[in-house]
Amino acid sequence: MRFAILLLCLALPGSVLVWQLPAFADSPLAYPEGYRNWVHVKSTLVSPAHKDFAAIGGFQHMYANPQAMLGYRTRAFPEGSVIVFDWLEMKDKDGAFAEGARRQVDVMVKDSQRFEKTGGWGFQRFAKDSKTELAATPTPQQCFACHDKLKKDGMVLSSYRQ
Amino acid sequence: MRFAILLLCLALPGSVLVWQLPAFADSPLAYPEGYRNWVHVKSTLVSPAHKDFAAIGGFQHMYANPQAMLGYRTRAFPEGSVIVFDWLEMKDKDGAFAEGARRQVDVMVKDSQRFEKTGGWGFQRFAKDSKTELAATPTPQQCFACHDKLKKDGMVLSSYRQ
Numbered sequence: 001m002r003f004a005i006l007l008l009c010l011a012l013p014g015s016v017l018v019w020q021l022p023a024f025a026d027s028p029l030a031y032p033e034g035y036r037n038w039v040h041v042k043s044t045l046v047s048p049a050h051k052d053f054a055a056i057g058g059f060q061h062m063y064a065n066p067q068a069m070l071g072y073r074t075r076a077f078p079e080g081s082v083i084v085f086d087w088l089e090m091k092d093k094d095g096a097f098a099e100g101a102r103r104q105v106d107v108m109v110k111d112s113q114r115f116e117k118t119g120g121w122g123f124q125r126f127a128k129d130s131k132t133e134l135a136a137t138p139t140p141q142q143c144f145a146c147h148d149k150l151k152k153d154g155m156v157l158s159s160y161r162q
Numbered sequence: 163m164r165f166a167i168l169l170l171c172l173a174l175p176g177s178v179l180v181w182q183l184p185a186f187a188d189s190p191l192a193y194p195e196g197y198r199n200w201v202h203v204k205s206t207l208v209s210p211a212h213k214d215f216a217a218i219g220g221f222q223h224m225y226a227n228p229q230a231m232l233g234y235r236t237r238a239f240p241e242g243s244v245i246v247f248d249w250l251e252m253k254d255k256d257g258a259f260a261e262g263a264r265r266q267v268d269v270m271v272k273d274s275q276r277f278e279k280t281g282g283w284g285f286q287r288f289a290k291d292s293k294t295e296l297a298a299t300p301t302p303q304q305c306f307a308c309h310d311k312l313k314k315d316g317m318v319l320s321s322y323r324q
Contacts, residue, residue, distance in 0.1 A: 036201065040202035044258065045258070046258050046259075051257070063202070
């Protein structure tokens with residue numbers, strides 16, 4: 001009987017398997033594979049003149065998958081929306097700044113069922129260029145504490161820059 | 163007879179019409195519609211500490227269409243490659259920089275037949291947010307003078323940042 005169930009599982013499409021084995025809210029988010037091919041939403045930069053330069057200096061680029069791009073237009077982010085906040089260090093050459101090494105990759109994913117307790121969004125920080133190493137802080141709860149103040153904007157701080 | 167030719171033209175696919183009415187090398191390039199959905203290649207920033215800040219200060223974002231993305235991998239840019247260099251002013255808040263108004267949009271298009279005299283690439287600068295207003299300088303010849311020094315890199319200065 002067990003063997004029959006195993007065979008049945010193997011024969012099912014991936015999406016059904018996922019449904020059978022639901023991810024728990026506190027299990028890590030998946031790395032956002034392919035996000036560098038997504039739409040570039042906007043950028044900011046923390047320069048050497050900023051008080052927190054040592055900790056967060058450099059470029060911050062935001063990317064959105066197609067569902068999140070719909071959300072930027074309507075501020076109602078549909079299920080499956082993924083937004084990436086890509087942190088890069090910077091190199092300064094006489095006031096001209098170039099991109100440096102990756103500091104971290106922050107991800108937020110809209111899944112209302114899985115993340116019911118954090119406004120329908122899951123949060124995760126990946127360390128440097130790693131697809132598996134997670135940063136200890138901020139915790140998803142810390143992310144949520146700030147994003148929860150942005151309810152009227154669908155809990156997303158950024159806007160799409162034309 | 164003329165009416166028959168007109169009908170024939172209208173019935174032909176667009177690409178054939180383009181072939182029948184070739185664009186001249188010195189006619190303006192088309193505005194790169196939809197480039198904000200293309201892959202974000204990399205960014206640079208000219209900060210207030212740079213000597214040329216007044217003229218070129220702010221963010222520079224590069225975007226590439228699918229053909230140009232193939233070129234970034236091989237440094238042999240195929241016909242139809244389009245690269246956009248998007249210049250934005252910046253706003254400084256205590257050393258944290260945000261994107262401002264658009265300065266200009268620089269475009270380079272690979273079309274070896276049309277732009278035979280400038281290494282197979284056409285160049286154009288669009289003023290601010292306009293899709294039709296062209297900047298007087300740099301001229302395509304001025305663009306070519308610098309890009310011609312980059313032959314080993316397919317005449318493209320930038321590289322794709324992972």
